[in-house]
Amino acid sequence: MTRKFRVGVIGAGIAARHLSGFGWNPDLFEVAVLCSLDEERGRALCAEHKIADYTQDVDTLLARDDLDIIDICTPPDSHFELCKRAIEAGKHVICEKPLFGSIADVDAMMKIVGATDRVVMPIFQYRYGTGLQKLKYLIEHGLTGRAYLTTIETHWWRGPDYYAVPWRGKWKSELGGGLLGHAIHAHDMLNYVQGACAEVFSHGTTLVNPIEVEDTATLSVKMENGSLAALSMTLGSRKEISRLRFCFADLVAESVLEPYTMGRDPWTFTAGTEEHQARINEALSGYKEEEDGYTRQFQLLHKALVDGTEPPVTLEDARRSLELVTAAYHSQRTGMPTPMPIKADHPLYRSWLPEAALV
Template sequence: MTRKLRVGVIGAGIAQRHLAGYNWNKDLFEVPVLCSLDEDRGRQAVAEFGVGEFTNNVETLFARDDIDIIDVSTPPDSHFEFSKRAIEAGKHVICEKPLFGSIADVDKMVEIVAKTDRKFMPIFQYRYGSGLQKLKRLIELGLTGKPFLTTIETHWWRGPAYYDVPWRGKWASELGGGLLGHAIHAHDMLNYVHGACAEVFAYGETLVNKIEVEDTMALSIKMANGSLAALSMTLGSRKEISRLRFCFADMVAESILEPYTMGRDPWVFTAGEPEHQAKIDSALAQYEVAEDGYTRQFELFHDAIVNDGEPPVTLEDARNSLELVTAAYYSQRTGQPTQLPITANHPLYTSWLP
């Protein structure tokens, strides 16, 4: 019989997407309690998703011995403290993006988790769209050839009303702007396909709204695997799109343009020669479709816990994405290319906040 894992959720905003993911995995998870300081929103989520109970006292979650996992879905500035306390209380942890406010915090969490038998999973659910998974499969089969260039566009719209929420648009509470909070999923997909970045040059500005943090950026990147990437992010696009395009020696992979589900089918995979196109088409015909998004990531985390395996998304994965952010902020401020990895002697290692 499948072992059900019990999840205590902190938060009532993005947490509702998580609750939907748990409900799609009812044979694997149950959610006995949700904690939120926003009582109206929290009680609404409890009722809508069939959560056992509501509390506004986070201390009770850490103290409970009937919870296996703490799900941290709160504003970014609270992620590290809640995650640390959950691990120290003997719980596994799921934590929303952006994970923490520095590379130093990621490295500290690696040390904290290493002293326990607990598992920690950052959220990067976009990885599990079937379009991106098909690209990963073609790479594994050796059908793509050498990587040349990746272009990623995260062009969304966020007007003044979005920033009416008190913690948004501020360095101290949101920890960053569109690069950190919006484009980070697409940029994780770059790392997921190609591995770590080697050098970043970035321009960033606040052009769209009267906020502290950036809302428009352009990045040029050298990848550690030798390929190049061009990333653009704006929250000032009246037509919202997300676009990923991967150019390899033997084929090109192109995502759909839907802004919030760009990892999903139908992606287009175009080979240079008819014979090679036939091999790609044959491989794709054998692809086994699975769940995607939070549903798939939670399913894989359940397997990692019950079978003592590696989480599907690791702290090292989150470090890669936050290294890109750190390097981009440093390049933006200095006007110079920034080398990666970001180590303890880097000026922004302990914080990129101005």
């Protein structure tokens, strides 16, 4: 019989998407309680998803002994403390992006989790789009050749209405701008496909809205595997697109342009010869399509918990993602390339926030 894990969700914003993901896995998960300070939104989600209990008290939620997993869907500045408390309460943890506000916090959480048999799974649901998964499949089958160049465009629109939410656009509560809260998914795909970054040079600025954090940036990246990457992000694009393009020796992989589901099919895979194109097409004919997004990430988490293995997205994955953000902010402020990885002696290891935001 399949074990069903009981979940407590904290938050009522992005939590709605998590609840849909759990809803597509009814044999694997049961959301037993939702906790939110916004009672109207919280109770509405409980009614929509048939959640039995609603509370505004995190202490009550964490004290329950009938929950296996705490799913954290709150503003970024609360993530570390909630993760820590949930682990100390003996729960597994799912946590939305961005995970924490520093590399030091990720390293501290690794130590906290390492002393237990619990897991923390950061959210990077875009990894599970069918198009991106097909690229991973071709790489695993040795059909791409050496990596040359990756280009990623995250060109979205965010106007004054978006920043009317009080915690957005502020260093202290949102912890960063478009690099941290918007392009982070597409940039995670860079790490997911090409591995770790070795060096970053970045420009960043605020052009679109009168906010504290950046809304436009460019990054030039050297990867540890020897390839290069060019990344651009703006929240001032009236036509919203996301575009990923991976150039390898033996093929080019290109995403769709849909801004929020760019990992999904139909991707195109173009080979340099007719013979190799036939090999790619034959390989893809044997690809088994799975669910995507939150639904798939939660399925893989369930398997990991049952098997006693690592979650599908790890703290190390989140560390790489936040290293890229840290290095970009450091480069923007120094005007110099920033080498990676980010270690404990780096000036932004404990926080990339400007000094004014730390007081």
